[in-house]
Amino acid sequence: MLHGRKILLIIGGGIAAYKSLELIRCFQKRGASVVPVLTKAAEEFVTPLSAGALAGNKVYRDLFNLTDEAEMGHIELSRAADLVVVAPATADLMAKMAHGLATDLASTLLMATDKPVMIAPAMNVKMWEHAATKRNLETLKHDGIHICGPDEGGMACGEFGMGRMAEPEFIASAASDVLLNGPLKGKHILVTSGPTHEPIDPVRYIANRSSGAQGSAIANALIALGARVTFITGPARADMPIGCVIERVQTAGEMLKAVEKTLPVDGAIFAAAVADWRVTSASDSKIKKNKSGDLPTLSFAENPDILATVSQMKKQRPKLVVGFAxxxxxxxxNAKAKLARKKCDWIVANDVSPETGIMGGAENDVTLITPTDTLDWPRMSKDAVAQKLAAEIAKALK
Known part of the structure; x- marks a missing residue:
């Protein structure tokens, strides 16, 4: 299934464009969201209103629409999706792609994207058999473009042969295969996230300001690369990732038990902000003020060190263990000292001083520390950090 995946659907100008409306539904049935892009020629066959109404998203049409550029420029639009699908992919669009032209919004998006691209060709049989189309097709295959179809059958022009666009359900199935066949396919990765809540009494607890946003983003990025993810989270405010097993816990002790139950895994990413201490004797009832004004006394004990526990396992230790500092x-x-002390493989370090706005914010500014390198990444969105980290994890788990 494609829960949480984003598909940029470029609709080319051919009679098969009417099938793109059904294709939107097929993607949605699989849990994906769709952003449609119409070429000028496509508007002769389907309307922006129909595509937008079915997708439930804004339809993009014009490269030089200044309002769109202010809200979401073509570069961002081309990279916000997990997959770009061109259906129908006309002979003209295929030629533009093969020769690197960027003359309208659709071809510019295809040039600017850094995500996988799949095309569903659709054209007259003679156009499909033309030497130029054959050359362009080979170029696109060489460039890593995924090809779906075409089929053989009757065409609107009355001719019969190869060139009929694949059926929407088949295109949606092929897109699922592309998305779920990433570099982490077959890998099981554990991600911890959010704060832990250590009870003082039934209404009070010790916690921190972690929103869980970075952990959720990491899980989503790993899922997008094909990983099977188990997501163990404390009481976080951030949206939960979609398409993975989610285990909800409250305390550090509960999180450790959930982690141990999940092992073995290929990789473990400990993004949770686990409380260092717990109250040794949490009250079963609300602690009340007393008339004398005496303050309650709380005794603390250290919580289990989940990162160190997993990093130093003799059996079931994951191939890659990543901690956060x-x-x-x-x-x-401090992060380098933590790397040596915990014996994990990598540490993702960040400055969470109040003035940075990072803890609970939308951006992060991290340094990836390994035993041999210290890699400073520029400040970026937490989603972008997650995608960059997921790409490094994919390399490490090859």
Whole structure:
């Protein structure tokens, strides 16, 4: 299934464009969201209103629409999706792609994207058999473009042969195969996320300001690369990732048990902000003020160190263990010390001082620390950090 996946659907100008409306429904049935892009020629066959109404998203049409560029430029639009699908892919669109032309919004998006692209060719049989189309097709295959169809059959022009666009259900199935066949296919990765809540009494607890947004983003990025993800989360405010097993916990002790139950896995990403201490004797009833004004006394104990526990396992240790170091001073030095102390493989370090706005915010500014490298990444959205980290994880787990 494609729950949580985003598909940019470029609709070319051919009679088969009417099938694109059914294709939108096929993607949605699989749980994907669809953003339609219509070429000028496509508007002769389907209307922006019908495509937008079915998709439930804005339809993009014009490269030089200044309002769209202010809201979502063509570069961002081309990279916000998990997959770009061109259906129907006309002979003209295929030629533009093969020769690197960027003369309208559709061809510019195809040039600008860094995501996988799949085309569903549709054209007259003689156009499909033309030497130029054959050359273009070979070029696109060489460039890594995924091809779906065409089929053989009767055409609107009255001729019969190859060139009929594949049926929408088949295109949606082929798109699913592309999305679920990423570099992490077959890998099981555990991700922890969010804060933990350590109870003081039934209404009070010790916690921190972690929203869980970075952990959710990492899980989504790993799923997008084909991984099977188990997501163990404390009481986070962020939206949960879609398309994975989710285990909800409250305390550090519960999180450790959920982690141990999930093992073995290929990789473990410990993005949770686990409370370092717990109250040793949490009250079963609400602690009340007393008339004398005496303050309650709380005794603390250290929580289990989940990252160190898994990193130092003799059996069932994942091939890759990644920890996070949220620091407010001496960030790199503290993170390197944590890497050595915990014996994990990587540490993702960040400065969570209040003035950075990172803890609970939409952006992150991290340094990836390994035993041999210290890699400073520029400040970027948490989604972008997650995608960059997921790409590194994919390389490490080859």
């Amino acid at each position: 949220a620091e407010t001073n001496d960030v790199i030095d």
